[in-house]
Amino acid sequence: MNNAVKNRIKDNAFKYFGIACTSFGLLMLAIFIGNILIEGLARIDWDFITNFPSRNPDKAGILPALVGTLWIMGLTAIIAIPLGVSAGIYLEEYGRKNRLAKILEINISNLAGVPSIIYGLLGLEIFGRIMGMGGSLLAGASTLSLLILPVIIVSTREALKAVPKSIKEASFAMGASKWQTIWHQLLPASFGGVITGIILALSRAIGETAPLIVIGALAYVPFVPASPTDEFSVLPIQIFNWISRPQKGFAINAASAIIILLLVTFVLNGIAMYLRNRWQRKVRW
Template sequence: MSKIKSNRLKDNAFKYFGIFCTFIGLVMLAIFIGNILIEGLGRIDYDFLTNLPSRKAAKAGILTAWTGTAWILGLTAIIAIPLGVAAGVYLEEYGKKNRLASIVEINIANLAGVPSIIYGLLGLEIFVRILNFGGSLLAGAFTLALLILPIIIVATREALKAVPDSLRQASYGMGATKWQTIQYQILPAASGGILTGIILALSRAIGETAPLIVIGALAYVPFVAKTPMDEFTVLPMQIFNWVSRPQHEFVINAAAGIIILLLITFILNGIAVYLRNKWQKKVNW
């Protein structure tokens, strides 16, 4: 057998192996999601969404969990989006390309892959103990903001890099300043990519449990949070609490909570895909 035929055979073998692995993953995912839908779909109703947690599975609801998730998501977005986008713009448009900048870029990229529990430990020390926020919504939001900041920064920089340099030069040629060029030309052109990165980052934050457990978020909260300094719970923690119960009724409640969490995540990811496709259609370069 010639070397060319051998290489083609290896290429085909790897292709089919990859297809097989992908198929196995999709089948397992379909089984898991199907089982969750069968278990929990019938449990979802108005009372389930509006009832407080209870020791009786039939009366238990996720009101405190989904409102806590909404609080955390909103506060995290308020903290992380301006900081992440501003840092990305500075590093890409203003930062000098030197050795220090290269070290910063490498560290930001590495931070995006750090396990979330590490951010929980950092949040515990800084926000809970030093700043004395306790196990509040604000401590949780700051911790998750640290978690997703590297993702937003990297996404912002990649979106800015995709804007052709000719657009910048044309703006400068018309007499615009650097900030005017960024504000009126670069950011609008890169907005689709930036928004996609932000939504995907928030999608990751919404499903995180480990950092919130470390900073002291509660598994059972009998009231709806009203201020950023209130104690809280979130959907992943409520699901974890129910799954740890021996009664099958609580497992059904957990399956219903997973469906709600998946629905929120799918909606956020769907918005990201829509914005990306809409942005790509507008790109003419």
């Protein structure tokens, strides 16, 4: 067997190995989604979405949890986007590139890997107790904001970094200040990347359970939260609660709630992809 044949065999071997690896993940996801759909799809109707939780699985609904999730998403976005994007802009465009900056950079990346329950403990102490927010929506959103800040900061920086240096130079050479350059050139040119990072970060926040349990989000909420200081539940906690009940009916409810949660996540990711593609088409170097 000569070398060319050997190489081709190796090449093919890796190709099929790669296909197998890729299909493993996809297959598992398909099985999971299929399973959930079979179990939960039938249970989803308007009542399921508009009902409050109940001891009777057939009457139980997800309204407070769904509204809580939407509240949490909105508040988290309001808190985390300005903070994260501004910090990213500062670090990338204003901060000096010295050793301190490198240490900071590594630590921000590390923060993204800290287990979320740790953030929950932090939020419980700072927002819940010291700042007196208790188990409110605001405390939950603040905690989740901390959790996703590193992701937004890092993706903002990456997006800014991807703007060609020549654009920045051109703007400076026209007499623009740093802020004018950022506002008129860098942000519009990196908008696709920034928004993608934000939405991916938010879709991570939407699925978080542990930190919210720690700060005291409730499993049974007989009212629709109406202001940021109200107590709340979110879909993942509702799901967790139903799964841990012994009755079969609640397991079905959990599956149905998972479908709704996935739907919200997919819609968010879809928006992210749409925006990214749209802006990439618009800005080509």
